[in-house]
Amino acid sequence: MRRPRVGISACLLGRRVRYDGGHRAAPDLLAALPADFQLIPLCPETEAGLGTPRPPVRLVRTSRGIRALGVNDPGLDVTAPLEAHALARVETLRDLHGCILKRNSPSCGIRGVPVYPESGGEPSRRGTGLFAALLRERLPGLVLADEADLADPERLRVFVGRVRTRLEDERKGP
Numbered sequence: 001m002r003r004p005r006v007g008i009s010a011c012l013l014g015r016r017v018r019y020d021g022g023h024r025a026a027p028d029l030l031a032a033l034p035a036d037f038q039l040i041p042l043c044p045e046t047e048a049g050l051g052t053p054r055p056p057v058r059l060v061r062t063s064r065g066i067r068a069l070g071v072n073d074p075g076l077d078v079t080a081p082l083e084a085h086a087l088a089r090v091e092t093l094r095d096l097h098g099c100i101l102k103r104n105s106p107s108c109g110i111r112g113v114p115v116y117p118e119s120g121g122e123p124s125r126r127g128t129g130l131f132a133a134l135l136r137e138r139l140p141g142l143v144l145a146d147e148a149d150l151a152d153p154e155r156l157r158v159f160v161g162r163v164r165t166r167l168e169d170e171r172k173g174p
């Protein structure tokens, strides 16, 4: 019997893939997920070859669109490698039923990610991480959530139900 396949930001699994060499392990979330969920780790930044540790980046609205630029060195622009990797990686994830991504990340955040003006100043919180945006665009039926959403038991219940429904729909076929 095929199990639900759910992508997950690797830092939430406790893997030390963050820019500072740390992680964001979410043991409560992992304990709350159904045992039959097959978790597929992903980290768009390390997979794109940016390394760990690496300079932190943030989303910046520029005349060339939204870019991922260095926090400490605005001359550092990693948008191209992140987008190139994301385009290829998303194609390997078409068999997922859901995905749990890290909130606020310039790569993984599914909504409300800070986007800074190029001239400096306060960010808006209307952005989507570069990887998450591509995932949503290319796999529109994929059930997405972040770890903060799923700390709410009702949201977790809805997420689990939608993932199972997607698996059932897949079993029935077109």
Ligand code: SF4
Pocket (backbone or CB within 6 Å): 009, 010, 011, 012, 017, 018, 019, 042, 043, 044, 045, 046, 102, 105, 107, 108
């Ligand atoms: S938020 Fe995403 S890109 Fe950043 S460390 Fe976690 S998995 Fe990697």
